[in-house]
Amino acid sequence: MPVKSLSIPRRRPAIAAAALLSLALAGCNSDVSQVYSSSAPPSGKTGPVRIALLASSSQNGFNKAVYDGAVARAKEYGDVEVTVFDGKFDSQTQFNQVQNVASQGTYDGIVLVPNDNVGIAAAIPAAAQAKIPVATTLFPVGPKLTELKPQVEGIVSTVAANTEENSKKLAEGVVKYCEGKDPCRVAILIGQLQFPFDNLRNKAYRSVLDGHANIKVVATGQGNYDRDTSLKAMQNILQANPKLDVLLSNADQQTIGAQVALESAGVDLSKMYVTGGGGNQEAIKQVRAGKWAADQVDFPNSMGKAALEQVVNAVRGKPVTPVIDANTLGPVPVIVTKEILGEHPDFQGEWAD
Template identity: 50%
Template sequence: MNSLRISGTVALTATALLLTGCGAADSTGSNGGTLKVAVLAASSQNGYNQAVYQGVQEAAAASGKKISLKLLDGQFDSNTQLSQLQNVTSTGDYDGVVVVPNDGVGLAAAFPLSRKIPVATVLNPVGPDINKMEPQVDGVVTTVGVPPTTAAEKQAEGVATYCADINPCNVVLLVGNLSTPLDVARRDAYKKVLGTHSNIKVVSTVEGQYDRDTSLKAISNVLQAHKDVNVILSNADQEAAGAQIALQNAGIKPSSIYLTGAGGTKDAVAAVRAGTWKAAYVNFPVSMGKAAMEQLVKAMDGGTAKAVVNADEVGATEPYATKETLAKTPDFTGEWNG
């Protein structure tokens, strides 16, 4: 979940794509009746961002309008994405922006925009408060997301329930990148909840960099020092997948501990259904991209966009997934591949 660096295997091409809905009517765009939208991915090589872009494309095609999309690759670099946002909002060539911020705090430096066009942000807000979904800067018209602290606290509460009868309950925190405000907020939320339980001991906090192999190495090192781990709590499914391999390599059955990730990849959903993982916090990136584009179209048409779209409510299953909750939606497999 942005710097939610979730890797993908299929790269998107940063090129313009014209989408025309059935029965399309001319819009009031600045490009000869076509609305031109820049889609700023944190990384166009990234599976999560690819899924968001898929949702944007689907909503554009269903809008009944002529919409041209231009995908830009932020390369997981805050300065690159900031420059891209400044460029597309100053040329007069674009009517709107959808952005998956790599660093929403730093991206606020682009505001106020040199040319006022609506911006929809996905996953992370733009502004100084990583937990405030309401627009914090003039120009952002909608945020599709949930406060990362709220989501992280929910994950940690599941751990606390599991640990209730274990003393000590040894927990490893596997966090993406502790140089970003998003992951610092998650880490702090984990520790806040777990710290209220005297039987829970956080024995190690390591970075997984949203990468399976990095997480495999990190957890392998942890298990050499701590052989009696009860919980591995991660904020990303690829990290939990790496932890699973590390456990297996160490002769530990993954289902014998509380292993949990976040993001809602198809592999993660399958692992929870099978009981290999105890839980996963599910994201719905395709549905989130759709919601962002739908609200952006409203704003480009001169209407009022919904300021906040709760990302936990746009999918087809409960976001805090366990084997029991997933049984209620047997057809749900996840919206993306990690």
Template identity: 50%
Template sequence: MMHLSRIVAGAGVLALGASLVACSADSGASSDSYSIVFLASSSQNGYNQAVYEGIEQRAAELSDELGITIDTKIQDGQFDANTQLSQLQNAGTTGQADAVVVVPHDGPALNAAFPLGSDLPVVSVLNPIGPDINEMEPQVEGVVSTVASPPANGAELQAETVVDYCADIDPCKIGLLAGLLNSPLDIERVDAWKGVLEQHDNIEIVGTVEGAYDRDQSLTAVSNLLQANSDINGILSNADQQTLGAQIALENAGIDPASVFLTGGGGTVEAVQAVRDGIWTNDFLNFPVSMGSAALEQAVNALRGETVESVIDADSIVDMGPIVTREDLEAAPDYTGEWNG
């Protein structure tokens, strides 16, 4: 269903420098059967689907290795904070799940679900649960592990590549293409982008538009942006699906995508190929299948009273990137990306 790179970190080395916390035997009784629910920020979103693919794969592997049964199921958060909050609260009170893995749509909002009223271990993927979107250590009791990296760090790295590209261009007109402008995760990214770019007088931000992690919505948003900015020098995006839409918008406007700065985030098969082909300037890799696999393993460790890694750095989970250029990929000819956007 999805093309996978087989560069998946082994157990115990999933993150470099991750801190370890010991779960007591009270955190989960030994069992031969576990039910783990995955709360997707949106089950229709390709990234969330890739995380769930990693969850399913690792569940099957651990079932065989440990001689137990690990059942998984997915719930759709519909990119809605209240929906996901209700799902998490229900998981804590119904007793139908032994553990939860969640990709939060709004990590600070999910803080309201705690305490869950049970010993249900929760593992967060992509961004943390709690008031600080850049703090990866669990911030609330009940969250046992976070598989993520600070969003501001990655956004700043992306913006610095824009600065390099624009070094000899004045003015250098850049459009910002964010996912959801009301999402804490994307608010943090946009703020970090602007914090870097606004330090350089030659860089002009010509607009900030919303792509909703969707190619077609991004196509429309960037097409509208280009109507008043046909001389644009680049598009800074945080999602590969969005960048694909931006690429089409540029082509429709008669602009060669390879002639401007163009980046995405996610490390999809399509994005990796676009960078290889010189169409995109670079891409910020992400590894959702490996992240889902790591999250499932930490949830099972918590249930079995074994050592849990409280933080797994998503940018170190695979020995690649996180930002890659055409030259980087030429040095790694077999790398294809973990998922299809």
């Protein structure tokens, strides 16, 4: 059922619909002018446009920021309406929502924050058949995790960044910090290694860190993008590894939970190298305060605006930008430090838990 309000982040891909995926991939095409190869493209609708925003979870601050951005852009148009659907962090729920939206005849376009970016690909051609263009945010849809060009028939635009490159940039900061420290003991806190993008992140981290003999990854915990889960994971890590030099985390909620465990154990975070991911408002505060060394920033509100615009363009028969690099949507670079934030005193982050 659609809902009209949202509220902590980021995605959690899962495994889904493998048997149907090959049907979706048969329509793979990086040329947006051909994404409707099995049906005629939209003729250029006039009048009100109704957009379904399929959130990975409506109880999620990152998704709420995407929704808020889409709504803000819709208000600028004046005749565009956005309805949000709760994906409940469940890949099958979101898969069904795509198919339901495609069959209802109620909506003209879809903005998607995918749970399972691979499995959901098999549902997208139903939207293409119904002439409902789809823009995906945060992650590309399809089997190639670092390919931002639309891979599946029906996807008209991808508003995302290269997760592998961003993860390597975050790990490169660890390498720089660890210079002269031997050993430099690193704990990694990842979302869930079963998810394709978390596995990609972890491999990207290790591809950078493992080339340095002084860096020792002493533990890898799974925080599930949740403060309490991350607090417990860090407590377990500290029991076996009371001395840590680095916490490399891919999500701000995880770092916030881990921070409670570390400080409760008497650890001074300013004497460690602590990272997060997402750029939420609490993370920006912690980096400015010097407790966290770096954060990888996302711009979900701006992503929602950009995705909404591309879908409306497609519905109205106007030119569509097939790839929008999400790293370029904000006023700060993708990796921020205290020094960088000092150059951008007004930046607070685009979302909150």
